[in-house]
Amino acid sequence: MQPPSRRTFLALGLLLTGGALTACTDAPHRDPGRPAGDHSRPDPDEPVRRRAVDATDTLLAAYDALLPQAPQLQPLREEVARHRAALDTATPTPTPSSNTGTGTPGATASGAAPGATASTTAPTVPTTAALASLERQTAQARLADLGAASPPLARLLASVSAAGVLHAVALGDAAPAAAAAPAPSASASASASPSASTSASASASVSAGGTAAPFQDALGAEHAAVYGYGVVGARVTDEGQRTAARSALAAHQARRDAWQRLLSGAGATPAPAAAGYQLPFPVTDAASAGRLAAHLENRLTVVYADLVAAVPTAQRPPAADALRESALRARQWGAAPTAFPGIADTPAGTGTPTP
Template sequence: MQPPSRRTILTLGLLLTTGTPLAACTSGPGDAPGTPARDPRRPDPDEPVRLRAVAATDLLLAGYDALLPQAPQLQALRTEVAQHRAALQPTTTTPPTTPTAPAGTAPTTLAALATLERRTAQSRLADLGAASPQLARLLASVSTAGVLHAVALGDPAPSAAPSTTSTPAPGEPAAPFQDALSAEHAAIYGYGVVGARLPDDQKRTDARTALAAHQSHRDAWQRLLTAAGATPAAAAPGYQLPFPVTDAPTATRLAAHLETSLTTVYADLVAAVPAPQRPLAADALRESALRAHHWGATPTPFPGFPNTPTPPPTPTP
């Protein structure tokens, strides 16, 4: 298994046992937080993928620049897109390239920019199989950020479309799939607490919908592991919450916390699994990021990349 740069120990704020934590890697100036620094003296095997990603990002930047004079509120999103470009920049011995006039036509309306963000986000996933594990993780994160940008610009949130995935070949490590399953067990427990503290209104309905989605992911990981000849991890008898949940505001905060933490689980999973299974992990990353946004989580330019290491969890007594 290719180890992620900052291995999530299923830090949902719920305490359970998983794999051994790995040391955080150092980021280079052109990388997302937590990615290993690239050596500019070595050829970059990801350069073709990076160049395609940068070209698509340049078109987005052109669209933002065209609309900024009449819509200055776009500056925050434009800044994130520029951060994406810097992280996707190929490694070379020469100075990084500067944005150039893109070949495509830049959007001239907010609606067109939202559509471009959504289409660009989808196109980034097409290169998941051709990228190295760490670049695949970054592409999935940047794609997710693009979907969130599209939503912020008025594009309707995409519905969850189930992905198909192959069963792990005999001999492939099951640990990353077990980690994802254990994370879903913890999220299901957490949403049980969330639903119990919300009034019987739309928020409780949304919590039920999220719970059903996590149960579906749990069932999918169990089937995948069973088909691969592994015994799926069982849910723990109980989990310790990261903070007291006593009312609707703290329940909403817990839901946002659960989904934000799951984005890290699934970003790590993109880097940990073989290429045919990366789209499934990337879709789960996007779904959790959209739910985190719905529950009021603070957006970040790189969903799934934690800013600081989190302490390893422990089982409840």
């Protein structure tokens, strides 16, 4: 077999450890039209941020209402507080309060910002099931603002939405996750992945926006995932894991095919799969196969979080859906929890991703 080409390694960024896939994954973001330190002009994202923060305050108040009876929910509450701090970048950083349990900037004991109004009064949430439903509803509502947000904020909203679905699942919600609503300019029949019926309109927006490259990156990542799950399926022994591997393989094949249709419709030549891919570590048994599956899905969350920020607004919903699905599968395969799926995380109390 010929040695893998340079393109093989570049296409399989998600399988290689240690490197950032794109510059926007690790670098802080700000309004590109505003000089650093210039706060004289209004933030165009302010209405979106305020809606997101208000929804987060309601969530935090709900957690606080339930925590006395369910203290085991504190870690989830801390993640939600970190979401608030990331969404509300204008909130001043107070001295950490012992009441919050988080040290998260901008959050009080009830999760509200300093000076918050009565509109964020805590609802009555008597059960974890009610809280799970609220998490899922809030996660879905965040996606409604994808088209109105700047690219960095859209990326953060998609990540926080995925985290909310993970919280709902952790709280016992088994309801299927709804696909993100398409942007007004997208076909009304858009679903979790671009279908054949929506490829034409999607391809037109890709061609007009000159954004084929990000979709080529996503296609390359899906090629790699399909290859990786072939390895996973050959090593797992438990029937439940085999079923999960087959399901994940089918999902990645479908999304690979969707990106190929989209690119072809835009007049671009879809990048082919490489003959082989370098794995991040040896996969010799069921345990290492499970770690590989979790690694694949974690790296795909990065690919799709970046895709949300890189494509026209009409194509943000399918990218956000792909991010959510990979985050769910990563957790299913035992990946460590993260407050910001697809975005470089920071330890609690030391900072938050900045859109």
